[in-house]
Amino acid sequence: MDMFTVKKRQDVLSLLDETFHNKKIETETVDLLSSVGRIICEDLHSRENVPAFRRSTVDGYAVRSKDTVGCSDALPAFLNIAGETRMGEGTDLTLNSFEAIYVPTGGIVPSGADAVVMIEYTEKFDDDIAISRPVSQRENIVGIGDDVTENEAVISKHTQLKTQHVGALAALGISNVSVYKKPKVAILSTGDELVDVNSELSIGKIRDVNAYSLNSMLNVMGCEIIMQARIKDDFEKIKETLEKATSQCDIVLISGGSSVGNKDMTPEIINALGDPGVLVHGIAIKPGKPTIVAKVRDTAVFGLPGHPASCIISYKSVVEPFIKYTLLKSQEKERFIKAKSGFQMHVSSGRDVFYMVSLDDSGDEYVAHPVHGKSGMISLLSKSDGFIEIPMEKEGLQIGEEVRVQLFR
Amino acid sequence: MDMFTVKKRQDVLSLLDETFHNKKIETETVDLLSSVGRIICEDLHSRENVPAFRRSTVDGYAVRSKDTVGCSDALPAFLNIAGETRMGEGTDLTLNSFEAIYVPTGGIVPSGADAVVMIEYTEKFDDDIAISRPVSQRENIVGIGDDVTENEAVISKHTQLKTQHVGALAALGISNVSVYKKPKVAILSTGDELVDVNSELSIGKIRDVNAYSLNSMLNVMGCEIIMQARIKDDFEKIKETLEKATSQCDIVLISGGSSVGNKDMTPEIINALGDPGVLVHGIAIKPGKPTIVAKVRDTAVFGLPGHPASCIISYKSVVEPFIKYTLLKSQEKERFIKAKSGFQMHVSSGRDVFYMVSLDDSGDEYVAHPVHGKSGMISLLSKSDGFIEIPMEKEGLQIGEEVRVQLFR
Numbered sequence: 001m002d003m004f005t006v007k008k009r010q011d012v013l014s015l016l017d018e019t020f021h022n023k024k025i026e027t028e029t030v031d032l033l034s035s036v037g038r039i040i041c042e043d044l045h046s047r048e049n050v051p052a053f054r055r056s057t058v059d060g061y062a063v064r065s066k067d068t069v070g071c072s073d074a075l076p077a078f079l080n081i082a083g084e085t086r087m088g089e090g091t092d093l094t095l096n097s098f099e100a101i102y103v104p105t106g107g108i109v110p111s112g113a114d115a116v117v118m119i120e121y122t123e124k125f126d127d128d129i130a131i132s133r134p135v136s137q138r139e140n141i142v143g144i145g146d147d148v149t150e151n152e153a154v155i156s157k158h159t160q161l162k163t164q165h166v167g168a169l170a171a172l173g174i175s176n177v178s179v180y181k182k183p184k185v186a187i188l189s190t191g192d193e194l195v196d197v198n199s200e201l202s203i204g205k206i207r208d209v210n211a212y213s214l215n216s217m218l219n220v221m222g223c224e225i226i227m228q229a230r231i232k233d234d235f236e237k238i239k240e241t242l243e244k245a246t247s248q249c250d251i252v253l254i255s256g257g258s259s260v261g262n263k264d265m266t267p268e269i270i271n272a273l274g275d276p277g278v279l280v281h282g283i284a285i286k287p288g289k290p291t292i293v294a295k296v297r298d299t300a301v302f303g304l305p306g307h308p309a310s311c312i313i314s315y316k317s318v319v320e321p322f323i324k325y326t327l328l329k330s331q332e333k334e335r336f337i338k339a340k341s342g343f344q345m346h347v348s349s350g351r352d353v354f355y356m357v358s359l360d361d362s363g364d365e366y367v368a369h370p371v372h373g374k375s376g377m378i379s380l381l382s383k384s385d386g387f388i389e390i391p392m393e394k395e396g397l398q399i400g401e402e403v404r405v406q407l408f409r
Numbered sequence: 410m411d412m413f414t415v416k417k418r419q420d421v422l423s424l425l426d427e428t429f430h431n432k433k434i435e436t437e438t439v440d441l442l443s444s445v446g447r448i449i450c451e452d453l454h455s456r457e458n459v460p461a462f463r464r465s466t467v468d469g470y471a472v473r474s475k476d477t478v479g480c481s482d483a484l485p486a487f488l489n490i491a492g493e494t495r496m497g498e499g500t501d502l503t504l505n506s507f508e509a510i511y512v513p514t515g516g517i518v519p520s521g522a523d524a525v526v527m528i529e530y531t532e533k534f535d536d537d538i539a540i541s542r543p544v545s546q547r548e549n550i551v552g553i554g555d556d557v558t559e560n561e562a563v564i565s566k567h568t569q570l571k572t573q574h575v576g577a578l579a580a581l582g583i584s585n586v587s588v589y590k591k592p593k594v595a596i597l598s599t600g601d602e603l604v605d606v607n608s609e610l611s612i613g614k615i616r617d618v619n620a621y622s623l624n625s626m627l628n629v630m631g632c633e634i635i636m637q638a639r640i641k642d643d644f645e646k647i648k649e650t651l652e653k654a655t656s657q658c659d660i661v662l663i664s665g666g667s668s669v670g671n672k673d674m675t676p677e678i679i680n681a682l683g684d685p686g687v688l689v690h691g692i693a694i695k696p697g698k699p700t701i702v703a704k705v706r707d708t709a710v711f712g713l714p715g716h717p718a719s720c721i722i723s724y725k726s727v728v729e730p731f732i733k734y735t736l737l738k739s740q741e742k743e744r745f746i747k748a749k750s751g752f753q754m755h756v757s758s759g760r761d762v763f764y765m766v767s768l769d770d771s772g773d774e775y776v777a778h779p780v781h782g783k784s785g786m787i788s789l790l791s792k793s794d795g796f797i798e799i800p801m802e803k804e805g806l807q808i809g810e811e812v813r814v815q816l817f818r
Binding site: 163168 | 441442445455457459460461462494495496497498499500515516517556557563564571572573574575576577578579580581582584600601602603606607608609610611612613614615616617618619620621622624625626628629642715717721742744745746747768770774775786787788790791793816817818
């Protein structure tokens with residue numbers, strides 16, 4: 001494979017999908033309260049009708065609607081109070097003609113009744129109530145299965161569960177759900193210059209920023225980081241660690257060492273572990289061009305650029321969609337914040353260009369401002385809210401043009 | 410206090426802010442990798458210059474720029490190679506006139522040099538290199554402190570940390586951060602009709618959905634649920650549990666029992682625990698009107714409606730802003746997804762009306778569709794992506810009008 005035969009990002013994502021769509025991610029059962037953010041691996045069906053009994057939506061009196069026909073303030077309908085049902089209890093009561101039975105909101109509507117009159121339209125006289133407004137059939141009643149019928153699919157396979165789903169599932173008595181296991185990831189940082197984040201910096205050293213960025217992004221994505229290592233630029237050591245990582249993980253991320261420079265061993269090392277090895281070296285994105293995509297055993301291996309902002313863009317634009325759509329088969333599209341561009345730029349790079357932006361929402365609409373500065377790597381990271389993409393077909397961006405901002409989380 | 414003197418939502422949030430703005434939330438130090446989603450309680454300053462040494466942004470040769478003036482392909486500048494610096498190492502080398510020193514990307518630029526020539530514009534001849542393109546002063550060099558200077562505030566107090574901040578802080582060697590402790594919350598569900606989510610439903614019973622919805626929303630918000638109880642409609646039992654909860658928690662949520670009905674004991678019980686007790690009973694929101702806001706000891710107590718969708722809206726529109734802005738002092742505005750309304754409606758309720766919607770993004774723009782159905786509580790929860798607000802000043806919504814969707818998470 002040629003070095004730096006740059007591929008379009010969409011083609012890379014398709015290739016990843018073709019290569020790994022059969023890769024099996026195991027499933028597990030988790031408690032409903034731990035399920036937020038997880039992706040379910042089967043359709044969830046209701047085992048019952050909801051509601052399971054006819055339920056009143058108001059505090060009032062269950063009646064036969066025909067007994068209220070024509071009543072008014074001037075000419076109320078008088079019905080005999082035949083009892084009451086209670087919240088949380090069944091009832092043996094049956095309603096007969098010209099009877100009314102008190103029902104609380106959410107309470108069971110006794111058989112024989114076909115409507116509930118709101119208490120506001122009744123007045124009590126000893127054993128009778130006077131009703132001043134007629135009700136129609138089924139008024140203020142939710143029927144059996146009106147919300148969900150037995151066996152109905154309530155949430156479909158491959159949905160990423162959100163908080164509101166938790167409520168729906170709790171209502172159905174589904175307290176455990178089958179989800180895809182968290183993909184297992186190794187993060188390998190390579191480079192003689194890298195030191196631990198806790199280290200004081202001696203000259204020439206830089207801290208291993210990408211280990212932290214990647215770890216936190218993967219965590220938020222729902223992955224499990226089972227291996228994290230920092231390795232000197234040593235062919236054998238990297239090879240050995242990569243071999244171990246690929247035997248244990250679904251995904252291995254190698255950060256650093258992917259530009260064509262002095263110490264560019266990553267593709268060689270990957271290929272040394274056997275076929276097919278490197279699938280792509282160079283993606284038409286900016287930043288992030290020197291990204292490597294590879295397959296070792298059944299593991300997806302990504303070589304990410306060492307520059308922290310490039311590493312993040314490469315991860316967000318290639319690795320994250322792969323995890324979300326190919327591995328976990330999510331059906332959910334990315335949601336973007338629409339904003340006006342607060343800046344103008346010309347690009348004609350033949351690449352998808354990503355720009356980190358900050359969002360200003362002081363006015364009626366969001367405005368996206370570029371975050372930059374001379375190699376302002378930390379400023380880039382600390383001041384941006386997200387990023388925009390200018391696809392390669394576009395020649396640039398006008399001030400005021402609509403852009404879609406993908407927020408960092 | 411009058412029952413159901415309905416207050417505007419903005420006034421309720423202001424009242425909460427006045428009442429609780431002095432409430433102290435403790436702080437704690439957490440590891441950087443556990444900090445995503447937490448809100449920092451102090452400005453974070455850089456303890457050092459970044460970069461701490463002059464760094465090359467390219468692979469190439471450090472030179473004096475004046476030695477390259479006027480050079481070209483036809484007339485290259487020849488400089489003597491005086492050594493190399495290595496990635497991750499300092500250097501004792503000093504560059505003299507008409508010398509060049511090899512520097513890798515990210516490597517230290519030796520003293521005496523004021524620019525780096527990219528390797529692409531050089532050709533090596535034994536001990537010399539020929540340079541075919543002139544460089545200007547500081548070209549391809551990031552100076553000391555160019556990114557961040559010592560003592561500069563990098564991330565300001567009250568920022569909710571996101572994944573990109575983790576990278577910035579790692580770069581600065583900040584591996585622990587001071588954050589507000591997770592607010593402690595109790596969730597009390599009241600109602601004779603409530604049963605555990607795992608229970609089979611006998612007639613008249615419903616599962617305790619709100620316990621699950623609230624728990625998951627609070628978790629995502631960064632709260633710690635330290636107490637969760639389901640209590641029958643029994644004045645003394647509720648009072649006893651509420652007393653215990655308010656002595657241990659920053660926030661107590663009571664779900665159910667807040668409509669003016671048969672068993673509406675919540676406000677009475679709250680007031681029985683002492684002044685000031687109930688501050689608000691009834692908020693001009695739909696759904697969610699019967700929401701109670703109270704103060705017991707130094708604890709914020711909320712009575713939320715029992716209907717699961719109303720409970721969620723009440724929580725999202727009142728409790729969540731209180732936690733985020735009053736307690737945790739977040740500076741971050743809510744980010745909305747802008748969409749076109751796919752429906753038309755007239756409202757003139759004198760309330761802020763909330764509508765659960767699903768988002769369609771099959772075309773160029775997002776379209777928000779209403780999710781409803783006859784008391785379709787579970788459908789409401791399972792099919793919606795978020796909600797929109799129609800503020801009380803507005804009389805309705807036109808098809809195609811822009812709406813702001815707050816996504817469920």
